[in-house]
Amino acid sequence: MDLIEESKRLAAYTAVDQHVKPEHKIIGVGSGSTVPYVVDRIFQQGKEVNKGRVFIPTGFQSRQLIVSAGLSLGDVDEYPAIDITIDGADEVDHQLNCVKGGGACHLREKVLAEAAHTFVLVADYRKNVQYLGTNFLSGVPIEVVPFAYAKVLNNLHHSLGSPKATLRMAVKKAGPVVTDNGNFVIDAPFEREHMIDPQIIMSKIKMLTGVVEVGLFCGMAKAAYFGNEDGTVTIRWDDGRIEQVAATQNEA
Numbered sequence: 001m002d003l004i005e006e007s008k009r010l011a012a013y014t015a016v017d018q019h020v021k022p023e024h025k026i027i028g029v030g031s032g033s034t035v036p037y038v039v040d041r042i043f044q045q046g047k048e049v050n051k052g053r054v055f056i057p058t059g060f061q062s063r064q065l066i067v068s069a070g071l072s073l074g075d076v077d078e079y080p081a082i083d084i085t086i087d088g089a090d091e092v093d094h095q096l097n098c099v100k101g102g103g104a105c106h107l108r109e110k111v112l113a114e115a116a117h118t119f120v121l122v123a124d125y126r127k128n129v130q131y132l133g134t135n136f137l138s139g140v141p142i143e144v145v146p147f148a149y150a151k152v153l154n155n156l157h158h159s160l161g162s163p164k165a166t167l168r169m170a171v172k173k174a175g176p177v178v179t180d181n182g183n184f185v186i187d188a189p190f191e192r193e194h195m196i197d198p199q200i201i202m203s204k205i206k207m208l209t210g211v212v213e214v215g216l217f218c219g220m221a222k223a224a225y226f227g228n229e230d231g232t233v234t235i236r237w238d239d240g241r242i243e244q245v246a247a248t249q250n251e252a
């Protein structure tokens with residue numbers, strides 16, 4: 001396994017070990033390439049503990065992960081109060097604000113984060129930054145209803161200070177990316193000044209008619225786990241504490 005994959009695994013395993021307890025019955029499962037390790041580790045907790053649990057996916061990919069692990073699937077309309085949601089992130093700042101939506105799942109991801117008693121992020125070391133927009137340069141993902149995309153782009157270019165905002169295009173299909181909810185995604189890069197307190201720009205974007213959800217999650221996470229190249233895990237907590245967990249505590 002290469003260093004980045006290994007650091008994703010370490011972050012996910014440590015977060016599950018510290019947060020997913022036998023008494024947790026309703027569990028939200030995020031999206032992306034780090035989350036399969038979350039599902040692996042939960043699966044390793046054994047049949048007995050998983051028997052009474054229901055897992056809520058944030059999209060098609062996590063639904064498949066839950067089903068292929070043989071875990072029970074539910075949805076947030078049946079289970080609006082989730083014990084814990086664990087999800088990946090595209091970038092996380094020093095105050096645990098994060099950018100999400102690199103995989104275009106941020107609407108369901110935010111619903112499951114907000115529905116959860118505890119929301120925890122897992123990522124590799126590249127995502128651990130002081131300010132959002134440091135390494136993840138494509139911008140803030142914004143889900144929009146299709147017929148409003150040009151109007152929202154216009155607002156972003158001329159009123160909200162993102163002149164390079166673009167509609168996200170599909171790779172192996174002609175035309176735009178279509179989300180699991182049938183919407184489009186705009187990626188809107190912002191200057192550093194907007195990322196110092198991202199809640200402000202998040203609220204302004206969300207107020208634009210036609211916007212369904214913004215991929216800025218501000219003040220939502222309890223903790224963020226970052227796997228490091230040296231085999232340690234850095235844990236940032238919502239009260240500002242930073243812990244470093246030694247490699248030996250992370251064995252599978």
Ligand SMILES: O=C(CO)[C@H](O)[C@H](O)COP(=O)(O)O
Pocket residue numbers: 030031032033034035087088089090099100101102103104105106109123
């Ligand atoms: O927000 C997301 C999808 O919408 C993902 O959680 C985010 O893109 C992180 O993915 P990865 O673990 O592959 O880096």
